[in-house]
Amino acid sequence: MQRKRTLGALVAVTLAAGTIGGMTAAPAHAATADFFTYHGSKPLASYRPGAVLDTRTIDYHVLGIAVPLKVEQVLYRSTNAAGEPIANATSVIMPPGKTKSGQAVSYQSFYDSLNVADSPSRVIAGNQRLPGGGIVNFETALITPMLLQGYPVVMPDTEGPTADFAAGPEYGTTTLDSVRAVSTATGTGINTSTKFALFGYSGGAIGTNWAAALAPSYAPDVNERLVGAAEGGLLVAPAHNLKYVSGTPVWAGVAPMAVAGAARAFGLDMAPYLNAKGSQVMQDVQDKSFPEGLLANPFITWQQMVKPEYANPNSVKPFVDAVNKLNLGQRPSPTVPMYIAQGAGGYFEGTPGNKPGIGAGDGVMIAGDVRTLARQYCGDGTTVKYQQLGLLSHVGTALPWAAATIGWVNDRFAGKAAPTSCGSIAKGNSLAPEVYAGS
DSSP: OHHHHHHHHHHHHHHHHHHHTTOSOOOOOOOOGGGGSOOOSSOGGGSOTTOEEEEEEEEEEETTEEEEEEEEEEEEEEEOTTSOEEEEEEEEEOOSSOOOSSEEEEEEOOOOBSOGGGSHHHHHTTOOOTTTTHHHHHHHHHHHHHHHTTOOEEEEOTTTTTTOTTOHHHHHHHHHHHHHHHHHSTTSSOOTTOEEEEEEETHHHHHHHHHHHHHHHHOHHHHTTEEEEEEESOOOOHHHHHHHHTTOTTTTTHHHHHHHHHHHHHTOOOGGGBOHHHHHHHHHGGGOBHHHHHHHOTTOOHHHHBOGGGOSGGGOHHHHHHHHHTOGGGSOOOSSOEEEEEEOOGGGGTOOSOOTTTOOBSSSSBHHHHHHHHHHHHHTTOOEEEEEETTOOHHHHHHHHHHHHHHHHHHHHTTOOOOOOTTOOOOOOOOOOOOOOOO
16 A cells, blocks of 8 residues: 555645646755765776666655655666767656565667756656756656556666767667666666566667667676566657658757757767858857757758758758768667557648658657667567557647556566567668768
């Protein structure tokens, strides 16, 4: 009964957060930024990926208000998109009652922000910048069913310490090293034999899929402990998404944010290609969360931001190099079972589904790209359950995906055979690398 009362109160506060939309000011709390910075005397590069650098125990916060859940936060060594060592943070949210033995889940957040203040670890600790932190507040409802069942829920800062939005490889390495770190940190109830399921939606799907794809090579020790990965609303080939959302009323503003994130992650200089408007937009989004970015730049297009000679994105060499590094179709297939849900009713969110070579999507993510990736995984021997929801958009697909994920994850831990859609997934779009069109 105690667990139900505790989680009931947590859900009530979360629903209030969702109703408010994260737009109401919240009191500041005492999580200092100092915890998130490595202060050791040894070079960071001398630590192995996943090494624990610092730990602390805090209360879980929703809208800046402490609720009766304990959290173990871990600062650990990881690797960014450029292959450099970083100190990153993750949080282990402990169930209020009995904890499952030998089982845990890693939830990758869709905080989607270029501002590090919006990262899950900071928001959970009570330091949040609204409306950016309102996203993580809302996600409490998505992890509550797992907590109710006794799973420790691990939530890494997938974008790293510099908020490298949309930089998929970094999302993957930070997720995998988070699993390593919480498995050796004290007070987490997790050890190096604990089995893990990965799950996440939208931006969280980026972390989930990249972690699953990179695990066999980057973290084989983690890969052998994974029972599966569940995701929905997946970004597969960013160059396609730039064209898909271009000029749309709701999702167009995510494009300059993604370009800014990729430029930050890979150290790219986009200034020579931007016009005055583009320079201003790129400057303005540098500290934006995705709700702020969408509101600031509706209907924007690539062509409005660049000089006339760069109207074709593929004429910009740094852009081509970056999007090819971020194309999941050019990376190895996961070896663990996958559950992938994808909406195709993007017209409900103002994105047409008839752009040549792209087709239908959920408003921001492209169904044809996801289908091709799923078929590719099937061809490589991965067991994939693919679900396409033709009448649901990006926001709408999240709810049935979340509901189905609970049973799917439970079945993986129970050792049941994973369901498959392989052999019945319709063909999709080409995921071939982008070709540089410059001289």
